[in-house]
Amino acid sequence: MTNIIARLAACGLTLACAGAAAQNGTVWGSYETPFAATSPWNSRPVNPTFGEFVIPKSDYYPSIAEGAWSTGVFLAGSEDPPVTVVGLPNSKGVWDPDAGVHRTVAIPRWPAGVIPASAADGHADIVDPLAGVIHSFYKLRQSEGQWMAAQYAWTRLDGRGWGDPAHYFQGARAAAVPTSGGLVRKHEIDDGRPLYRHALAMSLTYNALSANPTYVFPATSADRDAATTNTGQIPEGALVMLPPAFDLDSIKTTAVRKVAETLKTYGAYVVDRNRGTPYVIYVENGSGFNLHRGGWNTVAAADLERIRQGLRQVVAVDGWVDGDDRSVEPERNLNLNLLSMRGPWARTGGTVSGSFETWEQAVVFPPTASATVMVNSSGRSLHPVAWALPVAGQGYRLRAIATGGARLRLQLRDKASGATLFDSKELNNDEVADFVWPTGAVTPVVTVISGVGTGSTVRGELLRTGG
Secondary structure, three states: OOOHHHHHHHOOOOOOOOOEEOOOOOEEOOOOOOOOOOOHHHOEEEOOEEOOOOOOOOOOOOEEEOOOOOEOEEEOOOOOOOEEEEEOOOOOOEEEOOOOEEEOEEEOOOOOOOOOOOOOOOOEEEEEOOOOEEEEEEOOEEEOOEEEEOEEEEEEOOOOOOOOOOOOOOOOOOOOOOOOOOOEOHHHHOOOOOOOOOOEEEEEOOOOEEOOOOEOOOOOOOOOOHHHHOOEOEOEOOEEEOOOOOOHHHOOOHHHHHHHHHHHHOOEEEEEEOOOOOEEEEEEOOOOOOOOOOOOOHHHHHHHHHHHHHOEEEEEOOEEEOOOOOEEOOHHHOOOOOOOOOOOOEEEEOOOOOEEEOOOOEEEEOOOOOOOEEEEOOOOOOOOOHHHOOOOOOEEEEEEEEEOOOEEEEEEEEOOOOOEEEEOOOEOOOOEEEEEOOOOOEEEEEEEEOOOOOOEEEEEEEEEOOO
8 A cells, every 4th residue: 555546546436636627616536625526425416305303302402513523624735644543442453334343544644633523523624635545533632652552444535435236335434424414514603604515414313313214325334333223314424405485584693504404405314313412414524613601502503403303314315416516416326336356255265465556446466477266156246235235127338447367257156956057257448247136135246356466456346338
């Protein structure tokens, strides 16, 4: 992982060094305005239809706040030094849910002044525009000069800001998104606009969150015990909004009014769970945002209660408008890659093993004098994201994306008999294999073969065909 920029480029990931300038002057994919204009974070729904469930009261008042349970967003520059983050004491290392391993994480540029949130979650996001990456940490802390964390994930600065079936975990929130996604940022609070120009990030507590399903598109994960402890009706990943009939004039606090305007236009995505607060909307740490400065603000508290009573889950929309005010294809219709190259991998030939590298989303082989063959028959190459399972009878196309002469092979085997139902054979770079997904339960078996005489990489792209 010593050359993240070169490897990201080799794997076809767009760098976000300068972002994409929009018609309205916004620079998408940048530190101040992360993600693409078409990202769910930066898009707004047209004529949404709402459910009827009302977020219940709980132990505390609703909250819009920075602080111990929020996050900081820190900008890395070209002169910042590398830092290696290790696991917490008595752990096996930093948990990387995308790779499914505990490891150390070598961050190539670490800005000065990183301060994780002080509560147990210890959130912090580091934005590296040079690599086009947001690094997202859970339980980050420093002890005697050593940075350590419980969990790490990353996402593209110019990407969707959400996981996908292949790279399913892309941040430290329970919904697998970075903590900077949907965050009310410092520079936005007093920017003179009547609303924030993006969807917000929200957590709910147990009596509002759903146990079945625990998450919906665009989320790819939820709290581990959600199915047994949640008692409400709103899953993580859901968009909640204030309906058109909500009376904005009833909101008396200026800071809350701006949030309410945003909730009426963009809404908020449910990305996490909290304990005892009906809803929390997260504000960037260090912003100075405080609704209760100088003591409890009964007017602001009443405003937050009105919002709680008004919020509803969006269950359907007529369309979407992106951050550049253009109509866009619904995100739900995107043809997202289903095939991950995560392990575990077993070497069945050759002498030098390759390994899955999360930043490359590929198996990376060092130079070798003879071909290395590695096999993954665990089934984890098709992670079971609930809304992205392959469909029997649907056509799919597998494409190999390889460097240095590496090759890719996919087999689908009947779970009961072990019979091979599909075999792509070995595919060189940019070769494809078309097939129809078989009926019944199948086990994917992925084989990768290294190049010879030089370093090589290989990954696959599995997309549906025929619409």
